[in-house]
Amino acid sequence: MLRKIPLALVGLIVGSILTFTGFYAYAIGNSTLNLAGFFYGIPLLLGGLALKAAELKPIPFAEETPSEVVALRKEKATDTQNQLRNDVTRYRYGQEAHLDEALQRIGLSPTDDERPILTKIKEANINDNYALILFFDSPLISFDKWQEKVEKITKFFGPGITVEVSQNGETGIELALISV
Known part of the structure; x- marks a missing residue:
């Protein structure tokens, strides 16, 4: 199951959520959440983008294995x-x-x-x-x-x-x- 989930997608989703949370926290003045969002979110988002660029998709089966x-x-x-x-x-x-x-x-x-x-x-x-x-x-x-x-x-x-x-x-x- 976990083998079918691309690591790049996980990095993009988690990084996007944390980055968005950091921007939202900055807008409402919550400095602690703001720093956590920026310091963890942006690197994860960039890492997810880098992995997506270097991603090689799995090879499909020609038919279901009996x-x-x-x-x-x-x-x-x-x-x-x-x-x-x-x-x-x-x-x-x-x-x-x-x-x-x-x-x-x-x-x-x-x-x-x-x-x-x-x-x-x-x-x-x-x-x-x-x-x-x-x-x-x-x-x-x-x-x-x-x-x-x-x-x-x-x-x-x-x-x-x-x-x-x-x-x-x-x-x-x-x-x-x-x-x-």
């Missing part, structure tokens, strides 16, 4: 799969794109302009194993390049994971991280 896949996740998902799912489905701050560092280390993001963009995720049952499927829009990195990097992706997200790459449309890539 209960049998959730049970399979609890049984067979690796720590890496769980961490990855949790990281991309929450608000992030100070990053340009989800998995930007991972893609760069794997060699699939030579520049920021060429970086594939994670658009959605899906959880599935593949051969009685838990699979986390990542959907990328990759117009500048070819499918062949993705296939060349399968071994490196497996090592990066492993152990206990096999990787399958498939093409989805003209520029779409599906990266399945399957527990073994």
Whole structure:
């Protein structure tokens, strides 16, 4: 529940309320409330604005995860799969794109302009194993390049994971991280 609330919004709301209270207290002559409003409200408001500028929204699920896949996740998902799912489905701050560092280390993001963009995720049952499927829009990195990097992706997200790459449309890539 709390993961779905952006920290920037909390800073903006609390900062706005305290700042407005400080201005109102100044108008009615209440110096103590006035100082509290200004000294806490304005920094919180500015912090909320800064976080909003650096905010990276959560990646949506392609479809709702069936209960049998959730049970399979609890049984067979690796720590890496769980961490990855949790990281991309929450608000992030100070990053340009989800998995930007991972893609760069794997060699699939030579520049920021060429970086594939994670658009959605899906959880599935593949051969009685838990699979986390990542959907990328990759117009500048070819499918062949993705296939060349399968071994490196497996090592990066492993152990206990096999990787399958498939093409989805003209520029779409599906990266399945399957527990073994």
